Amino acid sequence: MLIKKRPSWALPHSEVTPESVYLNRRQFMSGTLAVAAGLSVPGLLSAAKLPVPGEALDFVPMPGFSTDEEKTPFEDVTRYNNFYEFGTGKGDPAKYADEMTVDPWSVVVEGACDRPGAYALEDLLKPHEYQERVYRLRCVEAWSMVIPWIGIPLADILKRLEPTSRAKYVYFETLYDPDQMRGQRSLFSTIDWPYQEGLRMDEAMNELSFLAVGLYGKTMPNQNGAPIRLVVPWKYGFKSIKSIVKIRFQEERPKTTWEMLAPQEYGFYANVNPEVDHPRWSQKRERRLPSGLLSPNYMETVKFNGYGEQVADLYKGMDLSKFY
Amino acid sequence: MNEKRVLNQPGFVLAFRLLVALLASVPLLVLIASIASQSLGPDPGQEVTESLGIAAFQLLIATLCMTPLKRWTGWGAWIRVRRMLGLFAFFYAVLHVLAFLQFILGWSDLWATFTKRPYILAGAVSFLMLVPLALTSTKGMMRRMGRQWKALHKLVYPIAIAAWVHFIWQSRSDVGEMVVYGLIIAVLLALRWKWSGSRALIPFVRG
Structure with missing residues (x-):
């Protein structure tokens, strides 16, 4: 007979946030935001301010999972971002992401798994020890950074949610809340919010896939995807979805945001690959940031962003120019 | 007065x-x-x-x-x-x-850049058309070219359109700013059409 022991993190049903409270969380937040917005109008005129570092986190350094390349400074990592929910300018997220409330935060888990539900973020993270991993991040726009992330291997969390045999893919979703995210209010944005991403199950379970809750030893700044974001270092940056509110296990391959917007330019896999150019620009080289004016910091882009040893097997026999 | x-x-x-x-x-x-x-x-x-x-x-x-x-x-x-x-x-x-x-x-990568990247091609075309206009902008050239000067300088209209294409082709998702610029250019061109007819917009055509 199979006796299933409930692990300590698995809450009884009585502990789950009632749906009505959960569904009304935006109402509560928009109230506080209206006040905040009123107070911060003069602030909009000031230049990009230095980001406030978050709270210090306890973590274990993982040299085996870390590059010893020179790290991109904290100021650059936190002031040069693509997070279109807050605007398309690189400086917009640093300016406007503090309009998002990240505490309390819950993540809905659904689909083909034995532990679905709405989890308070603390409960999702509690049983795990944080690790620090210094990864390269290669943006599809041909720039790159080196960032010390703090977080948990994605596989550790996914396993706890007990995906069933029907779970072939994992789907992720970013917060949708135009009241807090001014980019979602833009009339001219061609993105169909919320932002959506996905991984094949074996990609998600790869030891490199990481759920980050901080960087540079502190909690995640909002503009970098607080409070919890994905980091898949062998793929272009847009795969590493920010501010996750939903995780779904599913049998069919999810459609991802950039793929839906421009399928000829952005594929589901989006593996870093210098041999497959973006239709509008080359992917052969990258500018490692910070880059100087007189001495641009160019380098050759490496297949799988240099993580081929760990991930190349996942794509054996696949034509990567077709499955880009 | x-x-x-x-x-x-x-x-x-x-x-x-x-x-x-x-x-x-x-x-x-x-x-x-x-x-x-x-x-x-x-x-x-x-x-x-x-x-x-x-x-x-x-x-x-x-x-x-x-x-x-x-x-x-x-x-x-x-x-x-x-x-x-x-x-x-x-x-x-x-x-x-x-x-x-x-x-x-x-x-580096010059050839591929200008042949394979449509937005750069649009920018390059726009820039190359601008060169003869700058070179013939002196009073002396204006006098020497006479009526042909005006016919040549109507190139500024396709230059503006190509430059706009150059920008909108680069946008990844938010096209708002370029929609505004596009409307301004459209109005400026439409005014000329209204005042002088469609021939006023076609380079190398007199009138």
């Missing part, structure tokens, strides 16, 4: 031209200040290239505004600054192209 006399005094017109020159230099001054204070962020090459391109585009549009302004206000000074604005646009375009080659491309 008195007012008009003041407006057309050589001293006033000269002051106006100096003011326009100063305004047209603002993007360059701001750029130099940001480079000096190192406030361009971690990817300064991209930043410099983009802001020079935008400055060139805005000045091109400003150039196209001078004829309608003259028509609506009757003030001749608008036309007296038109060439200067056009040359400023060219100046920023030259810097933009150089910045792109130096900071973004690093002078």
Whole structure:
């Protein structure tokens, strides 16, 4: 007979946030935001301010999972971002992401798994020890950074949610809340919010896939995807979805945001690959940031962003120019 | 009447031209200040290239505004600054192209860049058409070319359209800004059509 022991993190049903409270969380937040917005109008005129570092986190350094390349400074990592929910300018997220409330935060888990539900973020993270991993991040726009992330291997969390045999893919979703995210209010944005991403199950379970809750030893700044974001270092940056509110296990391959917007330019896999150019620009080289004016910091882009040893097997026999 | 006399005094017109020159230099001054204070962020090459391109585009549009302004206000000074604005646009375009080659491309991959990247092709076409206009902008060339000068300088319309295509082709998702620019260009071209017929918009065609 199979006796299933409930692990300590698995809450009884009585502990789950009632749906009505959960569904009304935006109402509560928009109230506080209206006040905040009123107070911060003069602030909009000031230049990009230095980001406030978050709270210090306890973590274990993982040299085996870390590059010893020179790290991109904290100021650059936190002031040069693509997070279109807050605007398309690189400086917009640093300016406007503090309009998002990240505490309390819950993540809905659904689909083909034995532990679905709405989890308070603390409960999702509690049983795990944080690790620090210094990864390269290669943006599809041909720039790159080196960032010390703090977080948990994605596989550790996914396993706890007990995906069933029907779970072939994992789907992720970013917060949708135009009241807090001014980019979602833009009339001219061609993105169909919320932002959506996905991984094949074996990609998600790869030891490199990481759920980050901080960087540079502190909690995640909002503009970098607080409070919890994905980091898949062998793929272009847009795969590493920010501010996750939903995780779904599913049998069919999810459609991802950039793929839906421009399928000829952005594929589901989006593996870093210098041999497959973006239709509008080359992917052969990258500018490692910070880059100087007189001495641009160019380098050759490496297949799988240099993580081929760990991930190349996942794509054996696949034509990567077709499955880009 | 008195007012008009003041407006057309050589001293006033000269002051106006100096003011326009100063305004047209603002993007360059701001750029130099940001480079000096190192406030361009971690990817300064991209930043410099983009802001020079935008400055060139805005000045091109400003150039196209001078004829309608003259028509609506009757003030001749608008036309007296038109060439200067056009040359400023060219100046920023030259810097933009150089910045792109130096900071973004690093002078490599040139052939593939100009053959395979449609948005760069649009920008290159726009820039190349601007060159003959800058070269024939002197009073002497104007005199020598006579009616052909005007026919040639109608190239400014396809230049504006190609430059706009160059920008909108680069947008990844938010097209708002370029929709606004597109509407402004459309209005400026439509005005010429209304005033002088469709032939007024076609380069190398007289009339």
